[in-house]
Amino acid sequence: DTAVSQTPKYLVTQMGNDKSIKCEQNLGHDTMYWYKQDSKKFLKIMFSYNNKELIINETVPNRFSPKSPDKAHLNLHINSLELGDSAVYFCASSSRVAAFFGQGTRLTVV
Amino acid sequence: GENVEQHPSTLSVQEGDSAVIKCTYSDSASNYFPWYKQELGKRPQLIIDIRSNVGEKKDQRIAVTLNKTAKHFSLHITETQPEDSAVYFCAASKRGFNKFYFGSGTKLNVKP
Numbered sequence: 001d002t003a004v005s006q007t008p009k010y011l012v013t014q015m016g017n018d019k020s021i022k023c024e025q026n027l028g029h030d031t032m033y034w035y036k037q038d039s040k041k042f043l044k045i046m047f048s049y050n051n052k053e054l055i056i057n058e059t060v061p062n063r064f065s066p067k068s069p070d071k072a073h074l075n076l077h078i079n080s081l082e083l084g085d086s087a088v089y090f091c092a093s094s095s096r097v098a099a100f101f102g103q104g105t106r107l108t109v110v
Numbered sequence: 111g112e113n114v115e116q117h118p119s120t121l122s123v124q125e126g127d128s129a130v131i132k133c134t135y136s137d138s139a140s141n142y143f144p145w146y147k148q149e150l151g152k153r154p155q156l157i158i159d160i161r162s163n164v165g166e167k168k169d170q171r172i173a174v175t176l177n178k179t180a181k182h183f184s185l186h187i188t189e190t191q192p193e194d195s196a197v198y199f200c201a202a203s204k205r206g207f208n209k210f211y212f213g214s215g216t217k218l219n220v221k222p
Binding site for chain 1: 142144148152153159197199201209210211214217
């Protein structure tokens with residue numbers, strides 16, 4: 001009974017393609033996030049949504065567009081993928097305390 | 111904004127020894143400090159947290175301490191075991207602000 005689940009787990013794609021990662025949480029949390037973890041393991045916040053509304057948008061290229069159809073889902077769409085986008089992307093959710101993470105999506109752009 | 115610094119970046123200890131990881135934060139309004147453990151290829155998982163109205167919290171072999179005046183907090187692992195080997199992240203947030211600032215991580219290696 002996974003609390004925060006994201007798909008796919010692995011994604012290999014060519015430069016220039018457009019891809020999406022989906023995330024769903026069944027914890028009833030109001031807030032969801034996307035984090036990027038690079039090869040040095042640094043966790044950097046990209047977006048934060050509260051009750052379907054964007055509240056944090058860090059310095060992220062506008063090729064990245066999050067979409068939250070409801071408060072249990074936060075998807076990430078990436079246009080015109082670049083080599084530097086290769087990373088592990090984590091979805092997370094929280095209810096004003098600790099964040100709980102999905103299993104991650106390892107994106108490899110070739 | 112908040113800036114969280116974490117040291118050391120790598121830590122190697124012998125099984126049974128203690129390990130200490132330290133973090134500092136810059137925003138005195140931060141009042142919630144979780145710690146995460148990330149095993150290789152897996153998601154970060156919450157292992158312990160502390161709120162600013164508490165100076166210390168313990169859960170079996172792990173403990174966290176918080177010094178609000180100095181704006182630093184630490185994770186202590188006693189009697190380390192090989193399964194403690196992982197990357198550990200500290201984080202700071204202001205409750206209700208929907209944003210967690212993470213430290214850069216500490217790779218802990220426990221040698222059997």
